[in-house]
Amino acid sequence: MNNQGGIQVKNLTKHFPITSGVIFSRTIGVVKAVERLSFSIERGKTFGLVGESGCGKSTTVNMILGLEKPTSGDIYIDGENIIGLKRKKIFDLRRKIQAVFQDPFRSLNPRKKVKQIISEPLLVHKIGTKKQRHERVLELMDLVGLKPDAADHYPHEFSGGQRQRIAIARALSLNPEMIILDEPVSALDVSIQAQIINLLVDIQQKLKVTYIVISHDLAVVEHISDKIGVMYLGQLVELASVKDLYNNPLHPYTQALLASVPIADPENIRESVLEGEIPSPLNPPSGCYFHPRCNKMQPECKKGKKVLHESSPGHFTSCPLFA
């Protein structure tokens, strides 16, 4: 891994203790929300993270955003480890990573005007004079395709797509190096989704910003990502370039995921390959976590810890069949 720009995540782990009792609480178990997650992405590229709900995507996002402290592991941004830094340093680093969340109706403060929403990060970081900030707001609004007269309105006067544009403008206000897109279009209407996806792609080309996209919509992730990681029960089971992953998925879970996505084509009726549901992360299966649902299960799948290994150049999987 080179340390030039972008982000490197190494062995990121988050365990949530399960406690019992109120005053004299003791730990009775542990949920391994994220386990030894490692990936890297270069500056200006997009990393996609896919998986079903409860697979640890959100916890990963929270850790990268600094909202949650990892149990162990490191996150390097521009070669600098952001884990375990002092408060002041973290405050400065926050400028580099911003986020856009799924629901544009809940990610904007309904009591603030659009210009206040977009300029707040600048205000908090004490950047520029009032006038300069106002100019920056107008510049950003132009960038995301909002009319300047929108600045004095409140969020509830806008549709979902427009609100998501406001959220993107805010995320861009500090000139971040990386933006985390957590389900950026899944709450939007079909005809608006394409607008926002195109906008995100344009912005990346213009500003060379790195994206991490979290989504359950595999088609959207495929469309905007360069590299994709597939998560299952807190672990990465496959990591590959977008081309390799979609053309030649190795892990049976990835294969099942790709095969069961409903497709907008009546000639191509999907059969659900995946039976059953995700096991509880409190008590995961032994060996490969996926083995109880896997249709290619071998005896060795039930034993030992399965870690990512490179099966072909740049294509990693944790499936023991490709060891």
Next chain:
Amino acid sequence: MTENINKDLLLKIQGLKTHFFTKRGVVKAVDGIDFSIRKGEIVGLVGESGSGKSITSLSIMRLVPKPAGEIVEGKILLDNENLLEKSAEEMRQIRGNRISMILQDPMVSLNQILRVEYQIGEVFRFHKKTNGSLREKCINVLKNVKVPSPELRIRDYPFQFSGGMCQRVVIGMGIANSPELLIADEPTTALDVTIQSQILQLMKRVQQETGAAILMITHDLATVAQICSRVMVMYAGRIVEKAPVHTFYKTPAHPYSTGLIKSVPVLGKKIGRLFSIEGQPPSLLNPPAGCCFASRCNMAKEICHSEYPPEITLDENANHRVSCWLHA
């Protein structure tokens, strides 16, 4: 229409208008729609949020939120009986019995603090079909929708079920009284992709086994393609296109349908840039004159802005119809 078609006609909606009277004016949520559903078919009603698709389903159930909302015009004929002329009591007998409904979020559809058994039993209790043991019937409901070990799960509370299992329970309750029409409002939107296809398969099986017609309301073109036999596209309170599903995806006629299909990224076909329909859907408070889509349409003619297009038949069976001046 010939006698033959009339015989297997289940639901016929004529000129339905549902309006909302708000402080700021009249919102024409559903503004004159006609369609029909035959017995045992799965029809998709596709549209964006605010296009009026959910209000259409609520209108059929006569559950339009009062006092703001109101059905101002039209007929809803179920087996040639107009539902709009039924009394509240008669309507209660029809709901959950002849027509039932599945909602988007299974976690909200079920009461979290009552046992599943009790909630399923409610369906039978109200409609006074209590011959045979109630518990057995409830277990059967879960069996029908393939919930594993139903004898044990029936004593559980909804929060002990996963989202997919909850939706199965809701579907089970929906079909418990073998309704003639099942309205499914975004039944898979809140679920994970892998669970989505399981639920779609389940619904297809349910339709084949019970012979119920399903009106599938969704914004997701993939859902429609996977299980529906006919598609209706709704935009700004009106149905702009009706077509058999294969025709629709191959040769969509309305510019809005074309745009929708082109703007969805397709798995395995990575293209440079997505096609996008620019602009926003119009406000239903003051809808523009003429075709509502005209302002976003890149093929709009002069007449599109002044007059609403008539419904035009595109094939000899009158299955593919579109409301667009381009085909006039």
Next chain:
Amino acid sequence: MLFKKNNKKQRKVNNRIPFVGISFVGGFLFLVVFGNWIAPYDYEYWDMASMMLPPAWLDGGSMAHVLGTDALGRDVFSRLIHGSRFSLLIAVACIACYGTIGVIMGLLSGFMGGITDMVIMRLCDLWMSMPAIILAIILVSLMGPSALTVIIVVGIAGWPGYARIVRGECLSIKQNDFIRLARVAGCSNFRIMFSHVFPNIANTLIVLVTLNIGQMIILTATLSFLGLGTQPPSPDWGLMMNEGRQYINSAWWLVVFPGVAILMAVLGFNIVGDWLREILDPKQKLR
């Protein structure tokens, strides 16, 4: 259609401005501001020559004292008017006092969570389990009865209620993504609490305060009635009722008119509070 007509009627009722409530509250506030010019007499003015006069429309009443006079010959009408200012001032002072404590405690509790939350909430429980009246009696015996005592007693007795409501609101607002995004932008806890959470609970607070003014008027009146609050010759409504109590058989107007005044003011504030809750609800606004 059959159900058409009924619907329209219902719609109108729902959106109607509550004229009764507003006129009660408006009248009350009018008296508070312009009472000095309206009241025919000063509230301390007494005239032994015309004591215990009945209201003007009864035998023996005179237009000089529209609502009659009390045992000292003071004009009931004038005292009621002056009393409005007393009641409102005390109510507002009480609410300002415990509202501030309650909001700060509630925000801290709801927003910080963990140990802070637990300590504040247990403190609330402790406070709420102490009966306000007994607290009042203790404090009065320590400080002597006065308007200030009332404010302090009611003020410190009431904050847990506010704290609990603010905490609940705060917890639900905390779920919103804009709070997460504010953290991502680097906002301090202080900024998030007062710039993001507080404006979103302001509506609730306005409604709460309006509804509470009514309660406060009753509570202060109760304390005065028990002789624990304001002292004579203050024209407090509760005090007036207390003074009139002994003459209830011969001079009912001494008790009834202050009672009606309290009733109208409290009812007015409650109706207006309910109405505000409806129109300030953002969901209502979207309709």
